[in-house]
Structure formats: C-alpha cells, structure tokens
Amino acid sequence: MDSEAAAVVRAARELHAATEALLDAVAARYGVNRNDLRCLEILERDGPMTAGALAAASHLSPAAVTKVVDRLEGAGYVTRRASRDDRRAHIVEVSDAHADLRGAVWQPLLDDAGRLLGSRPARELHGLADDLRRLGELNRGHARRLSADR
DSSP: OOHHHHHHHHHHHHHHHHHHHHHHHHHHHHTOOHHHHHHHHHHHHHOSEEHHHHHHHHTOOHHHHHHHHHHHHHHTSEEEEEOSSOTTOEEEEEOHHHHHHHHHHHHHHHHHHHHHHHTSOHHHHHHHHHHHHHHHHHHHHHHHHHHHTO
C-alpha cells in the first residue's frame, strides 16, 4: 500500500475510533446501551418492523431483541403494536420522544458536517460518498467472511 492510501486508511481508523466514542456518548445521553442504540438506528433507517426482523437486521438473538425492545419501550423511545398480518407478532417503531431526542443529539453534528463538506465541489463529494460506500461494503464482506470462518 502506498503512503497516500495508508494515510487514508489511518484517517478512516481515526474516524472509526471517534465515531465509537461519539456512539458511547450518545448511548449514555439516551440512557441505553450500544445494542439498544443500534436497534434504534435500524428502526429509524428501515422503518417499523417485527421483533424478528429487527433481530435479523441487528444480528442479535430474538431473546436479546426482546430485552432491547422492552428497555426502549420502557424509556419511551419505541412503541409496540400488534401486527395486522400475524396475531403473534408485534410491530416495533420509533416514537415521537425518540425523534425529539434524536434531533437534539444528532442535528448539531449534521449541521457541522454540512458546513465542513459544503465547501467541496459536488464531484468531489460524489467521489467521497462512493468511496465510503465501497469501504463499507468491504467491511461487510470481511465481516461475512469472518463469521463464516467460525
């Protein structure tokens, strides 16, 4: 790997460490743990879903997701309602209280990122976004490989 590529990888690792620290701080602010936060992110990104679908998306066991949903519902961050299609299933979705806290927690970061990146030409931003997506796919591919090796 040449020195320029190594510098990018080093910067990505530093960004990852900073993101981990941020997520720890966000989880503490919400009064939840990181698995809870991960499930909130999935629900926000993908919309309402059954607990089984949330277990699959989060790579947590169904029992663990039941505990996560119980905690998040108790904290007021999600709601649970009976599924119209399956009487045994419940649909989990983020609540208005979560949306309010999410805005207070994440909006300042989004505003700062917008200012930081706003001065870049659109072509450069498209390239950066594409590279980040491809790096994410590399990570997911290696995660699948490591999981399959067990």
